Amino acid sequence: MNTQLPPKSHTLVTGGTGKTGSRIVNRLTQMDWPVRIGSRSASIPFDWYNPDTWAPALKDIQAVYICFQPDLAVPGATSIIRAFTQQAAQQGIQHVVLLSGRGEQEAQDCEQIVMQCGINWTIVRASWFSQNFSEGYLLEPIQAGHVALPAGDVGEPFVDTDDIADVAVAALTQPGHYGQLYEVTGPEMYSFAEAIAMIAKATGKSIRYEYMPIADYTAVMEQYEVPADVIALLGYLFTEVLDGRNASVSGDIERVLGRPAKDFATYAKETAAAGIWNAPAEELK
Secondary structure: OOOOOOOOOOEEEEOOOOHHHHHHHHHHHHOOOOEEEEOOOOOOOOOOOOHHHHHHHHOOOOEEEEOOOOOOOOOOHHHHHHHHHHHHHHOOOOEEEEEEEOOOHHHHHHHHHHHOOOOEEEEEEEOOEHHHHOOOOOHHHHHHOEEEEOOOOOOEOOEOHHHHHHHHHHHHHOOOOOOEEEEEOOOOOEOHHHHHHHHHHHHOOOOEEEEOOHHHHHHHHHHOOOOHHHHHHHHHHHHHHOOOOOOOOOOHHHHHHOOOOOOHHHHHHHHHHHOHHHOOHHHHO
């Protein structure tokens, strides 16, 4: 298919309240672009695990941003993505933009499903989000001054979610992105220990990084009653995805946007200035 989308095509943003989705929704809204938030709490609810919600959310929509929760690597994701894209094709969706994970075989299986679903597609394959340090599970450990992870010296080109959102919005609103696979990464690679050291420098506070073997890390998460599927996902990401396979940078952000990707040091300085890493001790209880 090469059908060009109509001007300001109606767009469904799944994961519309998440790290990338909320930024995409904000950008499209500022552009006066017709956008529908795909979330369980939306006025037209959308739930990946409730197929009955898909058709109403897709009604009168021409383009979809696919952000699967919690991750394309979890068991069952390929079946859900296949069923959803089939539903989207049946309802006449003309373009899908898939947020994928770099170095994840399961995510790349989902990419193939999207590529073969009969709808114009764009793939945005992202490295580890910088915002995991400020909007995810690493926030509280950083606030507490002690981060322990099963991540050693392997470098990761952390990518800023604002850059991901800008690439996705370009794909959703501008011509020339059909059939393109973009690898979006930061411009430099850092280990998790180096990233924490940069955050410590930016905040001016002491933050200790500790390498923790995966078995010990799993035991700690179980102690804090983290759901088993989340434990399994994090174990997969830390032991397999962070094995060096992603230790390279891509220039696709600059290729799409005409500007360099945001580096981690800039992200750390901007986030530190916002004060999120300096929460009072009582807020950590």
